[in-house]
Amino acid sequence: MEVTKGDTKVWYGILNSVLAIPGARINRTDFLKNNFSKYCTPEQIKLAIENGTLNAKIDIKILDKVADSSIKLHTITATGTSAVAGAPGGFAMLGTVPADLIQYYYHVIIVSQxxxxxxxxxxxxxxxxxxxxxxxxxxxxxxxxxxxxxxxLAKLTNELSKEVVKRLPKMALTKYGIYQVSKQVAKWFGVSLTKNTFSRGVSKIIPGISALISGGITLATFLPMAKRLKKNLRENINKKYFT
Incomplete structure (x- = not known):
């Protein structure tokens, strides 16, 4: 089915609204400094900021430790009542969107970064x-x-691990069809969100998410999803990294 602007507009509109909430956009430099300083030398931190953690030769066990810590933190905070839900210009921007669901997306966006x-x-x-x-x-x-x-994502991760880049190269995004795949995913979310009611649409996108709407975000839903992304990113690092 052809992807239309209307199909994707719903999803990107929600993403932009969640990103307007304070803290949703992660400062890469601050994150690397705050999370790797106790494991790495100042020289490694500097290299990680400039060229990425792989080029800084940071041990994979340290990467896993930081990743697991991030997943644990957001799994715990996502299950509780988020103060962000009442932030001016934050969840209030989404009107009828359930606060529990927006909190879910908020933490998914943060942990993915x-x-x-x-x-x-x-x-x-x-x-x-x-x-x-x-x-x-x-x-x-x-x-x-x-x-x-x-x-x-597997192809893009493997490609990025082979070279030093400051920002995502458009050539790679195009080469591996990132834009097109993202549009298809956005359509998938957008169509489902508007097909029936918001809550019914979301429950068809992610198994078990209807429980998020009725009872909040649970350990059983957020944790495996975060681990799935970690697995993809980790496994598709250039194999030379592990030798």
Whole structure:
């Protein structure tokens, strides 16, 4: 089925609204400094910021430790009552969208950025906002089990691990069909969100998410999805990294 602007507009509108909430956009430099300083030398931190964690030769066990810590933190905070829900210009912007669901997306967006930066990704939130939205959508597609998203991210991760880049290269995004796959994932979310009611649509996208709407975010839903993204990013790092 052809992807139309209307199909994707719903999803990208929600993403942009969630990104307007304070703290949703992760500062890569601050994240790397705050999370790797106790494990790495100042020289490694500097290299990680400039060229990525892989080029800084940070041990894979340390990367896993930081990744697991991020997943644990957001799994715990996502299950509780988020203060962000009442932030001016935040959840209130979405009107009828259930607060529990927006809190879910908020933490998914944050943890996906943290996992990407942990496993060597360059700056995601750059000048081209469309690239950022495409990558976030791709991450969520992987977390939701979309095969096309999983394959596209695997190829991109492997490609990025072979070279030093400051920001996501448009050539690579085009080469591996990131834009097109992200549009398909966005359509998948958008159509489902508008097909019936908001809550019914979402429950068809992610198994078990109807429980999120009625009872909040649970350990059984957020944790495996975050681990799925971690698995994809970790396994598709250049194999030379592990030797």
């Amino acid at each position: 943290k996992l990407a930066y942990t496993y060597g990704y360059p700056e995601l939130d750059g000048d081209a906002d469309d690239d950022f939205l495409s990558m976030l959508t791709l991450f969520m597609g992987v977390m939701s089990g979309a095969k096309a998203a999983n394959l596209a």
